[in-house]
Amino acid sequence: MERTIFNPIFDDYCTFVKTSGETNGRISELEVRLGAGGGNPMHRHTAFTETFTAINGNLGLTVKGKKISLKPGETMTVQRGEPHQFFNEGSQEIKFHLVFTPGHTGGENMLRIMYGLARDGKTNKKGLPNLMTIAVVGEMGDSMVTGVLSLLSPILKWMATKARKQGLDKMLLEKYCS
Numbered sequence: 001m002e003r004t005i006f007n008p009i010f011d012d013y014c015t016f017v018k019t020s021g022e023t024n025g026r027i028s029e030l031e032v033r034l035g036a037g038g039g040n041p042m043h044r045h046t047a048f049t050e051t052f053t054a055i056n057g058n059l060g061l062t063v064k065g066k067k068i069s070l071k072p073g074e075t076m077t078v079q080r081g082e083p084h085q086f087f088n089e090g091s092q093e094i095k096f097h098l099v100f101t102p103g104h105t106g107g108e109n110m111l112r113i114m115y116g117l118a119r120d121g122k123t124n125k126k127g128l129p130n131l132m133t134i135a136v137v138g139e140m141g142d143s144m145v146t147g148v149l150s151l152l153s154p155i156l157k158w159m160a161t162k163a164r165k166q167g168l169d170k171m172l173l174e175k176y177c178s
Helices: 106-117 131-140 145-165 168-178
Strands: 004-007 012-018 028-034 049-056 061-064 066-070 075-078 082-085 094-101
Touching: 004 106, 012 106, 028 061, 028 106, 049 061, 049 168, 061 075, 066 075, 106 131, 106 168, 131 168, 145 168
Parallel strands: none
Antiparallel strands: 004 012, 012 028, 028 094, 049 075, 049 094, 061 066, 061 082
């Protein structure tokens, strides 16, 4: 399995430094190189915390509605359930370190699948695939929408169940995570 994956939409790279499997579930450790303007939408997790450490450049975070900029060497941990997102507002690539505690194979797989879909041209310009795929991959990675979009949660849960029954999760895992 590839250690470094690439998302051409946001011009970012994610390197799996240590996987959940390699640490007996203790952590998943990643290093992310995020292109200018890259980032992700607001979301939350219930299975793990995320610790962000800026390495090169300023890492933008929004946590519980508050915008924060981490300078190189600064660290912030986002607790389970806290709505958050990360982004690069600058004009240059930035690098940051990310740790899931405990480790989360589903989160690792979600990244591999989303980057793979982007590489294969199976997402829109915002890096999002079709809604059925979003539902099953989001559930796999314990990544839930927040705010007004959280009203869609029951529909997304139903769609994820339907996708699993159709074998979409297995197909995605086989194609992008084997």
